[in-house]
Amino acid sequence: MRTFSLLKGQSVFETTSGQKIGEVCDLSISGNGKVNGLLVKKGVFFKQSYFLDIEKVSSFGVDGVMIDDNGSLEKLKDQEYTLNHQHSLDGMMMLSKSGESLGLLKDVYFQEELGTIIGYEITDGFFSDLTEGKQVIQSGKPLAIGKDAIIVDVNNT
Structure with a gap:
């Protein structure tokens, strides 16, 4: 168990190559209060957010989030709710x-x-x-x- 504030900013790594894919920037939360994924910022100069299904995460470590395949990241679609981005719950x-x-x-x-x-x-x-x-x-x-x-x-x- 952990808070989102501890997870925010953690690096996301691909286990097969050891390559850093991006950083966790937000949570995607369904209307019934379940975390269905992470939002990951990817890129050097023009960072874009991608959706990572929670079921595609192979492990949550102290220093990084591990995924098996870079293809697990999906284009950001209209999420139901997030803590800080679109449909923000922070401060509600x-x-x-x-x-x-x-x-x-x-x-x-x-x-x-x-x-x-x-x-x-x-x-x-x-x-x-x-x-x-x-x-x-x-x-x-x-x-x-x-x-x-x-x-x-x-x-x-």
């Missing part, structure tokens, strides 16, 4: 199913091999983070992502 209001405001989404905790999000790091703002610290909301159940808010079934706060 999170509400519990009972209607309680939990804060704003800052990061996600997920199981890399399964693509399952198991926790959400939320913030109430910079000063609140300094005085109270960031909070992690755990939820094993799928969430609902709407235009205005993310609804989650809360286990622990």
Whole structure:
């Protein structure tokens, strides 16, 4: 389990050649809250983002993400949601199913091999983070992502 912020910027390597393919720049998240892939920036001067299906990753290491074949990268299509790019979830209001405001989404905790999000790091703002610290909301159940808010079934706060 790791947060996206730890994965962001990690190099993606091809295992057969040892060649660096690019760097992880974002997560692709389905409407039911499952990580279905990574967005990988590739290129030297004109970097482009590509989609890498989570199932095509052979391993998630401490210092790199390993794939078997450079052909696993696909042209970026219209993703459902991402943390930072198109249809961004970063900073969205999170509400519990009972209607309680939990804060704003800052990061996600997920199981890399399964693509399952198991926790959400939320913030109430910079000063609140300094005085109270960031909070992690755990939820094993799928969430609902709407235009205005993310609804989650809360286990622990």
